[in-house]
Structures are given as structure tokens and as C-alpha cells.
Amino acid sequence: MATCSDCLCYYCLYYWSERCPYGGCYDDYRAQEDPYTDHYLERHLWSDSHKPGEQAHWCRGGNLYPTEECPYFEQYEGQKIEQCYRAMISTFQDGYRSCPMMVNGTCEKCLRELNEAIQEG
Structure with a gap:
């Protein structure tokens, strides 16, 4: 996972079939339920770090802060x-x-x- 443009959700069957239990992006869900900032200091290594809500996301900041698969992740095969x-x-x-x-x-x-x-x- 090199950047957030390669969000893991884009490789998930449930994202493509619009059946994601988290509404399309697991990291958006995690940012609300368990914000990154509750655990770690702010990050300033990417261009959107100053925008509201970005610090709460876990996968922001590219390969320094990689995302995780959600419990429902299934590799999309087309x-x-x-x-x-x-x-x-x-x-x-x-x-x-x-x-x-x-x-x-x-x-x-x-x-x-x-x-x-x-x-x-």
C-alpha cells in the first residue's frame, strides 16, 4: 500500500458490489469510532494533513501509516x-x-x- 490513492477498500469485493457494511470505506468508519488521534500524535507528512478530520483516519500518510483489512475484506476478482x-x-x-x-x-x-x-x- 503506497498511498491512500490505493485504499485497500478499492480491492474489496464488497466495495465494488456496494455491500460494504461500513458504507464504502472501513477507514472512514474507524476514524469516527476509534480515531487515530486518540492513540498517536498528529502527522504532517502529506498534503491533506491540515484538512478537518484527516488526522482521525488511520491510513492517511501513505506507506508510513498503512491501512488494515476490515473483518469483511474479500479480494475483488472482477x-x-x-x-x-x-x-x-x-x-x-x-x-x-x-x-x-x-x-x-x-x-x-x-x-x-x-x-x-x-x-x-
């Missing part, structure tokens, strides 16, 4: 994009499927609307 009836669907390595037309985890509404459109001509 996704398969497929065309369905009305939208593109992403299928992830664990079988989870993401579709913008999906409602409550099912395709029922999408297929019902498609069927109605076909019947109307």
Missing part, C-alpha cells in the same frame, strides 16, 4: 456484465447479482412491466 431484458446486470464472484431494475432482490417487477409492454404492443 465482475461479469450481462445484458438482461431491460438493463445491464453485474454478477460478482460470490454469485451476487446487481441490477438497477431489481426491486427487493427480485426481477418480478421488471419482468411484469416487460410483459405488459409486450402485450400492449
Whole structure:
């Protein structure tokens, strides 16, 4: 991990499939629940160190302060994009499927609307 531009979250399956229990960034969660400044002195070795809230983050400051994997981290291996009836669907390595037309985890509404459109001509 060389810099925060390479945040570990960007390599996680749950970040890419938008299922992260921490909302997308584990370090943002840790900065609120267990701030770095509660344990260590301020750091001044990177360009954003003066911005509000930056000191509370654990992974800020590049390889001098590396981030840690959260308990849910799973290496992201890519996704398969497929065309369905009305939208593109992403299928992830664990079988989870993401579709913008999906409602409550099912395709029922999408297929019902498609069927109605076909019947109307």
C-alpha cells in the first residue's frame, strides 16, 4: 500500500458490489469510532494533513501509516456484465447479482412491466 490513492477498500469485493457494511470505506468508519488521534500524535507528512478530520483516519500518510483489512475484506476478482431484458446486470464472484431494475432482490417487477409492454404492443 503506497498511498491512500490505493485504499485497500478499492480491492474489496464488497466495495465494488456496494455491500460494504461500513458504507464504502472501513477507514472512514474507524476514524469516527476509534480515531487515530486518540492513540498517536498528529502527522504532517502529506498534503491533506491540515484538512478537518484527516488526522482521525488511520491510513492517511501513505506507506508510513498503512491501512488494515476490515473483518469483511474479500479480494475483488472482477465482475461479469450481462445484458438482461431491460438493463445491464453485474454478477460478482460470490454469485451476487446487481441490477438497477431489481426491486427487493427480485426481477418480478421488471419482468411484469416487460410483459405488459409486450402485450400492449
